[in-house]
Every structure is written in structure tokens, then in C-alpha cells.
Amino acid sequence: MNRDFVLKGNIVYAPVLGELFIAENAFLVVRDGKVQAIKTEYQGEAIDYGNRLIIPSLCDMHVHASQYAMAGMGLDLELLPWLLAYTFPEESRYADRAYAEEVYEAFAKALLRAGTTRACVLGTIHTDTVLLLMDILERTGLTAYVGKVNMDRNAPKPLCEDTKTSLGETRRWIEESLKRYTHVKPMITPRFIPNCTPELLKGLGELAREFGVPIQSHLSENTGEVAWVKALEPDAAFYGQAYEKYGLFGDGVPTVMAHCVQSPKEERALLAKNGVLMAHCPDSNSNLASGMADVRAMLDAGVLVALGSDLAGGCTLSILEAAAQAIRISKLREAAGGGRALTMPETFYLATSAGAAFFGDGPGFTPGSPLHALVLDDSHLLGTRDLKPAQRLERCIYLSRDVKISAVYANGKKIR
Amino acid sequence: MNRDFVLKGNIVYAPVLGELFIAENAFLVVRDGKVQAIKTEYQGEAIDYGNRLIIPSLCDMHVHASQYAMAGMGLDLELLPWLLAYTFPEESRYADRAYAEEVYEAFAKALLRAGTTRACVLGTIHTDTVLLLMDILERTGLTAYVGKVNMDRNAPKPLCEDTKTSLGETRRWIEESLKRYTHVKPMITPRFIPNCTPELLKGLGELAREFGVPIQSHLSENTGEVAWVKALEPDAAFYGQAYEKYGLFGDGVPTVMAHCVQSPKEERALLAKNGVLMAHCPDSNSNLASGMADVRAMLDAGVLVALGSDLAGGCTLSILEAAAQAIRISKLREAAGGGRALTMPETFYLATSAGAAFFGDGPGFTPGSPLHALVLDDSHLLGTRDLKPAQRLERCIYLSRDVKISAVYANGKKIR
Numbered sequence: 001m002n003r004d005f006v007l008k009g010n011i012v013y014a015p016v017l018g019e020l021f022i023a024e025n026a027f028l029v030v031r032d033g034k035v036q037a038i039k040t041e042y043q044g045e046a047i048d049y050g051n052r053l054i055i056p057s058l059c060d061m062h063v064h065a066s067q068y069a070m071a072g073m074g075l076d077l078e079l080l081p082w083l084l085a086y087t088f089p090e091e092s093r094y095a096d097r098a099y100a101e102e103v104y105e106a107f108a109k110a111l112l113r114a115g116t117t118r119a120c121v122l123g124t125i126h127t128d129t130v131l132l133l134m135d136i137l138e139r140t141g142l143t144a145y146v147g148k149v150n151m152d153r154n155a156p157k158p159l160c161e162d163t164k165t166s167l168g169e170t171r172r173w174i175e176e177s178l179k180r181y182t183h184v185k186p187m188i189t190p191r192f193i194p195n196c197t198p199e200l201l202k203g204l205g206e207l208a209r210e211f212g213v214p215i216q217s218h219l220s221e222n223t224g225e226v227a228w229v230k231a232l233e234p235d236a237a238f239y240g241q242a243y244e245k246y247g248l249f250g251d252g253v254p255t256v257m258a259h260c261v262q263s264p265k266e267e268r269a270l271l272a273k274n275g276v277l278m279a280h281c282p283d284s285n286s287n288l289a290s291g292m293a294d295v296r297a298m299l300d301a302g303v304l305v306a307l308g309s310d311l312a313g314g315c316t317l318s319i320l321e322a323a324a325q326a327i328r329i330s331k332l333r334e335a336a337g338g339g340r341a342l343t344m345p346e347t348f349y350l351a352t353s354a355g356a357a358f359f360g361d362g363p364g365f366t367p368g369s370p371l372h373a374l375v376l377d378d379s380h381l382l383g384t385r386d387l388k389p390a391q392r393l394e395r396c397i398y399l400s401r402d403v404k405i406s407a408v409y410a411n412g413k414k415i416r
Numbered sequence: 417m418n419r420d421f422v423l424k425g426n427i428v429y430a431p432v433l434g435e436l437f438i439a440e441n442a443f444l445v446v447r448d449g450k451v452q453a454i455k456t457e458y459q460g461e462a463i464d465y466g467n468r469l470i471i472p473s474l475c476d477m478h479v480h481a482s483q484y485a486m487a488g489m490g491l492d493l494e495l496l497p498w499l500l501a502y503t504f505p506e507e508s509r510y511a512d513r514a515y516a517e518e519v520y521e522a523f524a525k526a527l528l529r530a531g532t533t534r535a536c537v538l539g540t541i542h543t544d545t546v547l548l549l550m551d552i553l554e555r556t557g558l559t560a561y562v563g564k565v566n567m568d569r570n571a572p573k574p575l576c577e578d579t580k581t582s583l584g585e586t587r588r589w590i591e592e593s594l595k596r597y598t599h600v601k602p603m604i605t606p607r608f609i610p611n612c613t614p615e616l617l618k619g620l621g622e623l624a625r626e627f628g629v630p631i632q633s634h635l636s637e638n639t640g641e642v643a644w645v646k647a648l649e650p651d652a653a654f655y656g657q658a659y660e661k662y663g664l665f666g667d668g669v670p671t672v673m674a675h676c677v678q679s680p681k682e683e684r685a686l687l688a689k690n691g692v693l694m695a696h697c698p699d700s701n702s703n704l705a706s707g708m709a710d711v712r713a714m715l716d717a718g719v720l721v722a723l724g725s726d727l728a729g730g731c732t733l734s735i736l737e738a739a740a741q742a743i744r745i746s747k748l749r750e751a752a753g754g755g756r757a758l759t760m761p762e763t764f765y766l767a768t769s770a771g772a773a774f775f776g777d778g779p780g781f782t783p784g785s786p787l788h789a790l791v792l793d794d795s796h797l798l799g800t801r802d803l804k805p806a807q808r809l810e811r812c813i814y815l816s817r818d819v820k821i822s823a824v825y826a827n828g829k830k831i832r
Binding site: 072103287289315331341394 | 488731
């Protein structure tokens with residue numbers, strides 16, 4: 001297949017936090033699937049997207065594939081009762097291959113429709129259907145870290161693993177998936193401290209180092225959860241230290257921690273020191289009454305931050321909508337006396353380049369990076385013709401439900 | 417045209433705050449455009465919507481038609497600079513009939529697409545294009561109160577009226593529109609205290625009483641605005657008293673005040689006492705960093721509350737999305753130590769029945785009320801077949817961007 005081509009359109013990306021690179025009517029030159037250059041003039045043949053915007057595709061740094069069929073359900077509850085009443089019963093169904101296949105196929109299509117091409121995805125405890133999920137994501141052309149979830153305590157029976165089995169299955173799954181895929185990789189995924197015994201956590205930390213596999217989990221989402229962790233791990237000064245104790249908190253192993261809503265100053269410092277990426281999931285944090293994460297304080301402390309949908313705590317896979325909601329929540333924090341709100345260019349960086357870095361790619365269309373791109377069609381919105389690309393990008397974020405994604409490229413290939 | 421028909425489907429509405437009426441596979445009998453009864457059995461011919469949900473159509477109690485073309489723009493700003501940089505220049509264009517016609521036609525279509533059939537709509541100062549807007553809304557089949565905006569101070573030149581002209585034009589517009597329409601009515605609309613001299617406010621209060629026409633405006637949206645009003649009206653103990661002084665704050669005249677984010681306890685009490693309806697616009701309040709309105713305290717104080725999109729402070733005309741955002745914001749308030757969050761059934765009431773009452777209609781499908789209904793198609797969402805109507809309604813609120821509105825009825829007529 002041809003991995004050498006040129007796209008023409010209005011090119012926008014976020015090279016660093018808070019800045020936009022903009023090239024109007026420009027050419028994005030792709031060679032061997034990688035961005036080679038952005039040029040204002042080009043003589044050869046180009047795929048002409050006219051007046052449309054070409055932006056990097058989106059990165060979703062925390063999404064539960066196994067909750068796709070329960071999006072928008074049970075949201076009058078908070079995190080812990082919601083897990084018991086809705087999430088755990090739903091996740092128990094993933095022992096069933098036919099059910100898993102139906103939902104995971106739909107999930108992969110929906111991710112693509114939303115313009116996400118790189119994601120950190122959570123499955124369930126069930127090794128075989130997690131491999132199925134990985135098959136489907138790979139076949140769809142997406143780049144993903146995927147987690148087989150580990151749980152060996154405080155879980156309903158069908159989801160509660162024996163510790164040795166949990167570790168053994170994780171090893172089998174890692175070995176199998178490291179062989180099987182090109183763009184999809186395993187990611188060690190303890191559900192959260194309350195669902196994993198110290199023995200399991202320790203074993204998972206060792207597996208991460210043995211195989212050089214990254215880690216993802218949940219951190220400081222909800223006050224009830226934080227209190228529970230404090231009771232389970234009384235010698236940890238804060239939640240993150242409990243993960244660190246077991247070798248599950250960055251420090252050489254790429255790690256994503258979702259939420260970080262309740263993180264105290266010391267936890268922010270450790271996140272920064274250990275290079276742990278915070279997946280900020282503003283929709284979920286409001287749906288589950290978790291609170292308003294202090295993203296500004298995280299950024300100021302040097303923490304890596306990127307966006308996540310956290311479906312089904314979040315209701316939509318649209319990371320453009322997550323960006324809008326991140327801005328909104330930061331404004332509400334500011335209005336309540338908190339730090340400076342996030343700007344549109346900052347949040348666009350969190351939605352794209354910040355996640356790309358976790359996957360080892362440069363920001364946006366940096367030369368040398370594999371092409372991950374979306375073509376956005378806003379021509380049907382009133383007034384588009386009078387606007388500059390930055391204003392149009394802002395509208396695409398706020399009006400994402402009305403904007404059309406007319407093409408999706410991942411790893412240098414058009415996949416939609 | 418036939419105004420006698422029967423709809424069949426899963427019927428859900430909110431008879432009172434916090435409760436749902438549910439009738440599965442039931443018949444909604446309409447006679448002369450009004451709901452006659454809901455029946456579990458019916459022998460005659462029915463329009464069969466199968467397994468779909470039939471709910472009351474939505475009410476948008478605060479929406480700027482004249483800002484439709486600038487949705488999603490300039491939202492890194494707060495209210496007052498945003499008005500100066502974006503809104504006022506845009507509204508100045510509505511002296512131009514061709515421009516107004518283009519946008520207002522698109523606005524009416526979008527309102528219908530969003531499932532809103534009753535709305536309190538703001539135009540601009542321009543009488544003739546406001547009449548054009550009313551023509552379009554009436555022709556579309558919508559029910560609306562529409563406001564010609566009044567502004568005679570602190571406004572850019574093209575939007576700043578001479579006081580006498582403003583009052584004279586308002587009289588001409590009221591007289592004309594009271595004659596011209598069936599379902600569209602005029603609503604007196606001082607922009608807000610900072611844009612209206614005492615003489616203008618006094619005159620508008622007198623016109624409201626002379627013609628028995630309702631009133632709408634903005635109240636206690638933003639701290640900067642509240643401070644400005646305090647400076648302009650130092651003898652008013654709080655913002656609402658400034659309107660009351662001029663006869664523009666309920667007390668026999670149906671009145672809608674948008675936002676009420678900063679309202680102190682005394683203002684809540686006056687809103688309740690005078691029967692003023694608060695249009696809660698959560699999307700706008702977060703986009704413009706206004707803050708989190710205390711809807712629970714308003715309801716507890718006996719204030720009438722219904723939802724508004726406040727486009728273009730808000731980004732979407734979807735009142736289902738406004739409902740989801742109202743729940744989210746109330747949860748964030750609760751998480752920050754505020755009152756009990758809004759539930760889905762409560763918010764569904766605010767999105768439908770609470771607004772209907774302002775238009776003189778009973779809640780939802782109460783017998784005797786004109787039929788305003790939506791048929792919602794959620795059949796493409798995974799898992800729908802296993803759910804009860806209340807769960808499906810919750811999903812339609814949270815996943816409104818994915819739900820299809822397959823039919824819209826207004827005043828007993830299918831209009832889409």
C-alpha cells in the first residue's frame with residue numbers, strides 16, 4: 001500500500017502546550033507513513049481537502065472498552081455504588097466471547113468515528129476476550145495500549161481472580177500479545193488498590209519490569225475511594241505512594257493514572273518526579289460527582305497531563321468534547337477561586353500532542369512522526385468562511401457534535 | 417388538517433419535579449391537537465412508533481437567535497469582554513435583512529432538529545428583523561416568546577438606541593406582533609441593567625403592564641456584571657431589586673430571568689415571591705466562567721426553574737445536553753460541599769414540564785394540554801433492548817449526540 005502521499009488543507013497542530021502551529025492552504029508531505037514536511041508550495045500530486053482543517057487525530061488516554069454498552073447508565077450514582085450496581089455486572093459478561101465480540105467491534109468503530117487513533121484501553125479480567133479486543137483494534141488500524149484488568153479482592157465473585165491465576169494469566173497474555181500485534185501492545189492494569197491484594201500488586205510491578213510493559217490504573221478519583229485506600233494501605237502517606245510501593249508508579253516504567261481529582265500536593269510532586277501521566281477525564285469526573293481536577297496545578301507542578309474519555313464514567317468517546325469539558329471545568333474552578341482556566345490551545349495540546357508523546361511520537365505533525373490525522377469538515381456551520389483556522393478549531397472543539405470528521409489517518413494510512 | 421390521531425410507543429413524562437410517569441406500549445390519544453388520554457389499550461388506528469420513546473418536546477427558556485452564527489466562538493473570554501469582542505459586533509449585523517433571514521432560517525431549523533418546540537428567544541434591537549424572526553418561527557410551527565432587545569447605554573454605537581426611539585419601536589413591535597401570530601408572542605427584553613437607562617427600564621415596565629406582555633432578561637450571571645449593576649443602582653440591595661424597581665421582575669407579569677448564578681439568598685426569596693422563572697443555562701455558565709448556579713437552593717426556596725441553552729454563551733441548542741450538563745454541574749457543586757445534586761427525573765422535569773408551565777400548558781402529556789412531543793430512536797445504541805424506559809430516557813439525556821429524534825410534534829401537529 002502507498003505510504004507516500006501529500007495532503008492539502010489548513011493544517012493546525014499544537015507543538016507545545018499553549019501554542020498552535022498554523023499553515024493555511026498548505027501541504028503535509030508524508031513519506032513511508034511518516035510526516036516529512038509541511039510546505040506552503042508543492043508541485044506534485046496532492047489529496048486536496050480544500051478549505052478543511054487537517055489536525056492530528058485524538059488520543060484517548062483512559063477508556064473502558066468493556067463499558068461501551070452501558071454508556072450513560074446509572075449516573076445518578078457515585079463511583080463506588082455505580083461500580084457495584086452497573087459496572088461489575090456488565091464486566092462479568094465478558095467471559096462470553098460472542099458478547100465481547102459484539103461490543104468490542106462496535107467500540108472500535110465508535111472510537112474511529114470519534115477520530116481517536118491512539119488510546120489506552122481497559123478490557124476486563126478475561127484474558128481471551130482481551131486478546132479478542134486487541135485483535136479487533138489492530139485490524140481496525142488503531143494504535144493502542146490495552147489492559148487485561150487484574151482484581152483479586154473486594155470484587156463480586158465472577159470478577160474476583162485467584163492471585164496466582166491472575167498473575168499467571170497476565171503473563172500468558174503479555175507473552176501472547178507481544179508476539180501478535182504491530183500497533184497494539186499490552187499494558188498492565190491493576191483495577192485500583194481496593195481490588196488488588198499486595199501480593200498481586202507486587203507481582204504486577206515485577207511483570208511490568210520483566211517485560212518492559214507500561215502500566216495504567218485509577219488514582220485519587222473520589223473521596224470515598226481515597227479513604228478506602230488509606231484504610232487498606234495505612235503506611236502510604238497518600239494514594240500514589242501505595243502504587244509506588246509495588247513498583248506501579250512510573251519511575252522508568254511509562255505509567256498512566258486516570259483522574260487524580262483528589263491528589264494532594266505531595267501526590268502531584270510524585271506524579272511529576274516519576275513521570276506518571278495523568279489522564280484527565282472531566283466528563284466522568286462530573287458524571288460521577290468526583291470533583292474538579294486541578295489541571296492547572298498539575299501542569300504548574302510539571303505533571304504530564306493528557307485527556308481521557310473514561311467511557312462509561314464519561315458518556316462520549318469524543319475527545320473534542322472532552323477538551324471542551326476540560327476547559328469548562330477549569331473555568332468553573334477559576335470562577336470558584338482556583339487557578340487560571342485552561343485555554344483552547346492548551347487543551348488542544350492535551351487532546352493530541354500530550355497523548356502522542358506517551359506513544360513515543362512527536363507533537364502533532366512534527367517531521368519524523370507517524371501520520372495520525374483528522375480532516376474536519378465545518379463547511380456547513382454558519383460563518384465558517386469568515387474565520388481563521390484557530391477560530392475554526394475552537395468551534396470544532398465546542399461544536400464537536402455538529403462537526404463532520406471526513407477522514408481519519410493512523411500510522412500513515414487512511415483508515416476511514 | 418387532521419388534529420385527531422393516536423400515537424403508540426413507550427410514553428414517558430414528568431408530572432411533577434422528581435417523578436416520572438411511564439406507560440410502556442401505550443396509546444397517546446390526541447383530539448383537536450390536545451392530549452385527551454393515555455391508554456393501555458386502544459382499538460382504532462394508531463401511528464405506531466414501536467419500541468421508541470415518546471416524550472414531551474423540549475423547552476428552551478433562554479436562547480439568542482441572533483448569536484446562532486457565532487456559536488462556539490471567543491469562549492476563552494468571560495461575559496463582559498466576550499460581549500464587546502464577539503457578541504455586539506455580531507448583533508450589529510441584524511440591521512441587514514438578508515443576513516438576518518439567512519441566520520434566522522437556519523436557527524429555526526436547528527431548534528426543530530434539537531427537539532425544542534417552545535422557547536423564549538432573544539433577537540436584537542432591530543424591530544424589523546425581529547418581526548422576520550417571528551415570521552420564521554411561526555411558519556416553522558414553533559411556539560415562542562420573542563424579544564426585541566432594548567439597549568440605550570454602554571453599548572457600541574450601532575446597537576445603542578435613543579431612549580424614546582427604543583420605547584417607540586417596542587410599542588410598534590408589540591402592536592404589530594400581537595396582531596400577526598398565533599403561536600409566537602412578543603416578550604419585553606431589556607438586555608440587562610448596564611445597557612438600559614432608568615427611563616428606558618421604567619418605560620418597558622409600563623409597556624409590559626399596558627399590553628400584558630411577559631418579560632425576559634439576564635440576572636446575576638457574572639461577578640463583574642453584578643458589581644457594575646451595584647455601581648449603577650446603588651440603592652438596590654441586590655441585582656433583582658433593580659429590575660423590580662422598574663416593574664420588570666414578575667409580580668403578576670410572567671418573567672424569565674436567565675442565569676441567577678450569583679444570586680444571594682434575598683434574591684432567591686424575591687424570585688420565589690414574585691414568581692419569576694429562573695432559566696438555568698449550565699453550558700453557558702461554564703463556557704463563560706460565570707460559575708455554578710445553585711439550582712437546589714433555588715428549588716428549595718420555591719423558585720420556578722427551567723432550562724435554557726443560552727446559545728451562544730452555550731454551544732448547543734440541545735436541551736437534552738443542557739439537562740445532562742445541569743446534572744453534572746449540580747454534582748460538582750455537591751462534591752464541593754454544596755446541596756444535593758439534581759437527579760435525572762428532576763432535570764427531565766426542568767427540561768420539559770417546567771418550561772411548558774410558563775407557556776400556560778400542563779406538565780407533559782396531561783390531558784387538555786396541546787400535544788408537544790418527541791419520538792426518540794435509541795434502537796442503534798447497544799443494550800437498548802434490555803432496558804426499562806427510565807433507563808433509556810437517562811441514556812437519551814447523556815448520549816443525546818447519538819440519539820435520533822425521529823418525529824417532532826408541536827401544538828398537535830407533526831412538524832418534523
